[in-house]
Amino acid sequence: MLSYQHSFHAGNAADVHKHALLAVALARLAGKDKPFTYAETHAGRGLYDLTAPEAARTGEARAGIVRALDRGWFPYDHPLRAALAATRTRHGPDTYPGSPLIARHFLRPGDVAHLAELHPQEHAALADVAGFAHLHRQDGFEMANAILPPTPRRGMLLIDPSYEVKADYDRIPGIVGRLARKWNVGVIAVWYPILGDDRQAAMARELTETAGAGALASEVRFPPARAGHGMAGSGMFVINPPFGLADEAARLARLFAA
Structure with missing residues (x-):
């Protein structure tokens, strides 16, 4: 299906959670001298205007990144704040x-980088x-299967x-299981929505069973952005997960819970 466009949802609360973890992971990868690969299966348009009619219609950015910045969630030395400022x-x-x-800031x-x-x-x-x-203008899962393991071999894949x-x-x-077997040293991150009917729960359990010990599962809850939003x-x-990512996940969990 090709109907989804993220312009209506850019900067929402889910983006705050996802992009904070992404930025911290990329900062860790960039903190070592060795080169790395960043790949993404569903890249979107890459840049969003929060004053555009699509964003104004939903108001999701006001309940997401605007509120997070107003409340001081991200100090100036936080990787997401740095990527946003750039x-x-x-x-x-x-x-x-x-x-x-966000990836561009750390490359x-x-x-x-490979973007599908x-x-x-x-x-x-x-x-x-x-x-x-x-x-790559192609199915992102096909792209990932084709390029993994990548050169350079260190790196991160975002499935979103x-x-x-x-x-x-x-x-x-x-x-994810097949890609992880092909690229056993790669950081592989899967974002998913938490929905009112919990349809994602079985997938989350199976991901945990597939990955085994050492994987990070980070979930946060927040009120619906508007009436009827699922x-x-x-x-x-x-x-x-890179060193320190679990600490950032725990910090975000506390912020969202409050």
Whole structure:
């Protein structure tokens, strides 16, 4: 399906959770001299305008990144705050980076990025801001299967589908298991929504069973962004989490709980 566009949801509470963990993980990878690969299966357009009609219609950014910044969740030395500041310096004060531009902030000469996006308009917009990466207009799972294990071998894969295709909940644990076997040293992160009917719960359990000990499961809950909105939280499952990521997950859990 190609109907999903993240412009309506950019900067929401789930993005705050997901992107904080992503930024901390990437900062850890970039903290070592060895080069690394960043890959993403569902990249979106990479850059969002929080004053655009789509964002204004839902108000999700006001309940997400705007509120988090107002409440001081991210000090100036936090990796997400640094990536956000770099994006706004380059593109304007009302912009918000999707995961590709968060990754861009941490990539160095010698590091490599692969971004997959199948939606034609989203891919075209991504091409305007992601000249630093290898772009793939194809199914992201096919891309990941083709490039793993990557060169450089160190690195991170973000799996972040829209879950509009409900079969994703059933097939993602198997996909993740196969990719983890191909790339046993890679950081593999899977984001998923927490929904009112808990349809994600079986997938989360199966991911834990597939990955075994050492994986990180981070879940936070928050009020629906508006009446009738089905998402009540955000989950991030990480295989081979970098040192310190569990501490950030615990910090975010406390903030969201409060």
